[in-house]
Amino acid sequence: MSASINGKPLTGRHVAxxxxxxxxVMFAVNGAFVYFALGSFSGLSxxxxxxxxxxxxxxxxxxxxxxxxxxxxxxxxxxxxxxxxKLILSILGPDGRNLEDLEVVATIRRPVIEGxxxxxxLIYDEKNYTADIIFMGSGQWxxxxxxxxxxxxxxxxxxxxxxxx
Numbered sequence: 672m673s674a675s676i677n678g679k680p681l682t683g684r685h686v687a688x689x690x691x692x693x694x695x696v697m698f699a700v701n702g703a704f705v706y707f708a709l710g711s712f713s714g715l716s717x718x719x720x721x722x723x724x725x726x727x728x729x730x731x732x733x734x735x736x737x738x739x740x741x742x743x744x745x746x747x748x749x750x751x752x753x754x755x756x757k758l759i760l761s762i763l764g765p766d767g768r769n770l771e772d773l774e775v776v777a778t779i780r781r782p783v784i785e786g787x788x789x790x791x792x793l794i795y796d797e798k799n800y801t802a803d804i805i806f807m808g809s810g811q812w813x814x815x816x817x818x819x820x821x822x823x824x825x826x827x828x829x830x831x832x833x834x835x836x
Contacts, residue, residue, distance in 0.1 A: 712783055737827055741765030746816060748833045754809060756835070760793055760800040760816060762827075774819040775800045779812050782832070809835045 674681040717723060743763040750756040758777060762770045775793040787807050793800035793816075806812060816829040 733825070733828075736825065740821075740823065740827065742770070742821075742827060743767075744816075744818075744827070744829050746814065746829060746831050748814075748835075750836060754806040754835060756804060756806075758791075758793065758802045758804055758814065760818075760829075761798070762800070762818060764821075769798060770818075770821055771795055772820050773800070776817050776819075777802060778815045778817075779804065779806075780815075781808075782811055782813055806835050811835075 741764065745761045747759045748756055749759060760775060760777075762773065764770050773795070775795075776790060777793055778788060778790050780788040789804070789807075791802045791804060793802045812833050812835055814831050814833055816827075816831075818827040818829070821827070
């Protein structure tokens with residue numbers, strides 16, 4: 672049995688060249704994908720993951736101490752216009768009354784884009800802690816709140832992901 676291409680016989684050399692061309696194109700395309708993927712996102716979401724993993728039990732203890740306070744936090748985001756809005760934090764004490772004497776700081780960052788972190792202070796307005804914010808683009812944003820005070824040395828931490836349209 673013999674094969675032919677356009678009337679020419681198909682030889683072992685032709686098959687080898689076809690295979691080499693196929694794998695060459697495949698390696699070139701995969702190499703381009705790897706180059707662009709590593710150039711756009713390093714793959715690291717936590718720079719010191721090993722040490723954070725070792726401190727996991729401390730994180731569990733910290734969370735238990737926060738729950739023991741009996742505070743009831745509620746964080747919301749009200750979008751006013753494109754990429755602008757207001758963060759609103761309500762923190763109720765164990766008695767159900769607003770906690771008024773806190774120093775509240777928020778850090779806002781993109782989950783996968785570096786260099787967009789913002790820090791801002793939330794101001795108490797007789798009911799909630801609020802801050803106006805202008806985002807550097809739409810999409811998902813991680814908000815980390817640290818509330819200092821309330822008779823505790825250790826800050827109260829609240830993490831939430833919000834979506835900006």
